Amino acid sequence: MTVLRVHNACASPWGEPLLQNINLVLEEGCILGVIGPNGAGKTSLLSALAADIPLTRGNIQLFNKPLAQWNPIQRARRVAVLPQLSLLNFPYTVEEVIMLGRSPHDTGARQDQIILAEVMQATDTTFLRDRLYTQLSGGEKQRVQLARVFAQVWHQPDDQARLLLLDEPTAALDLAHQQLLITALKNLAGRGCSIAVVVHDFNLLASFADQITALNGGRQIAYGTPGSVLTESVFADVFGVQVHISAHPESGRPLVIAAEARVPQ
């Protein structure tokens, strides 16, 4: 099933155009990476996909139905969104925060407890279960928020396609937890959940994305497999930096190495 079909999407919620002519297709169980410099429109793209900002032109089809026609609860059961920043400053326990991810569902307390245990294990938050969210470190908070959005789309009784939108999920994570997250994402994708993710670590992204789109100034500069997007010319175009593209010694996937920074003489 096609999860997302974005056709010529343009958005300018505050006057300035933030997205111009974006086109992409995301199939069930596929992972899309979004890259670009700061202010390129990556978060705007996720916001448009989450129906937070309206399109001025073009259209987005979610599960073959126009995005705007989805009823909020029906959409929440199949689409979860992890924002870049968390505003939560009330002393919920970790368990309470994660269980908020189950609030759109009515699958019963037993099912919710099973999912809670699974997502806590997948994000290494089991030992934090009774701690107060407000007293956690930045990385721990991020893992708890990840567990919350995982819980929202972790499992569907009738195996409907789902979509997870993640905005910089690895920003505060250490290396071990980044790898744990990648494992969880691959696992989730393997069970039919499609994922769109904004990440600044290209090598991490290359290790698990099926397709990548590169944005700059709200325009789509490149779109395709990691091998076709992570090239020296795209990096020169989009980021204005020199890189060397090598191959990962194990997987053979692209490996991006930044060129030596030179102080102008």
Next chain:
Amino acid sequence: MVLLVRPRSRKQAAQRLLLVLSILLPIAILIALCNGAVPLGLSEALTGLSQTFGPGKDSQAAIIIGQIRLPRILLAALIGAILAMSGAAMQGLFRNPLADPSLIGVTAGASLGASIMIVTIGYGMNGLAGLSLVSIGAFVGGLVAVLGVYRLATSSSGSSVATMLLAGIAITALAGSISNLLEFQTDNETLRRISLWKMGGLDGASYERLLVATMTATMVLIALPRYGNALNALLLGESEARHLGIDVSRVKLGLVVWVAAGVGAAVALAGTIAFVGLVVPHITRMLIGPDHRYLLPASALTGAILLVLADTLARVVMAPTELPVGVITAILGVPFFISLLRRRHQYGMQS
């Protein structure tokens, strides 16, 4: 027995607190019935209470209980419940533990609305109809104030404490000066009515007021808890709540209208009573956490108990002179609030 076992989870702690509070409320009401300018023994008070609704209406105890204390105590309980639950809902809506109807201008707005109503309907304000009109005026005033503060203080990234409090100060000042302007213009009789009403307090309790309070409380106390799940999701942020399937703009509007209705009625019936809406949700949150499915009803019960006891104190400390109950809640509430501010990190409250 169930009360002696250590709770295993916050949910259990919350259910237990609700049970304890439901037992404490009738006890608080009994204490309040027994104490006052004329102290009554427990058996005397109970006899008086039964005589109020049966034969022997004219005994001294029956008159004290039935005519004076009972309506006043029940009014205190209802208003305490409304104020505390409204405060808890506001703090959730603003995602801000400092939001309180009196700090953010709602009370002042409601006050102004009621004053305008008293001036316009002039002498016809006696009786149930007059009281209802004043309540409606207070409701509209509170609604305009809370909408104003909300729009000023809230952006897509949440609400800022500083802006919210500043907007509250501005709206309070504006409402106060318009009130003064009104009083400046009116004749002596209306002025006297306004100032009598402004002193407010629970000493004007009557069965008419109790009727208006019961109707408002029934609606507000049933309506607000239905937003429990939505408020829980809103604490994450507005777009996060939307991604969890909450119709955010409808929820916000509903909350604001019900809070304005509740606070408006409370102001119209008993004047401004400070700190109940701020302190009670804090105490409750310290005990059971911020889950609004439990926080809202538990706050209502705690608020009812607290205001009944505060009003009893107000009646006995300087008997036969009665203090306005707002003085007692402020004297008790302010040090408590300051200690909360100093120890907020201990229970995980930031900013």
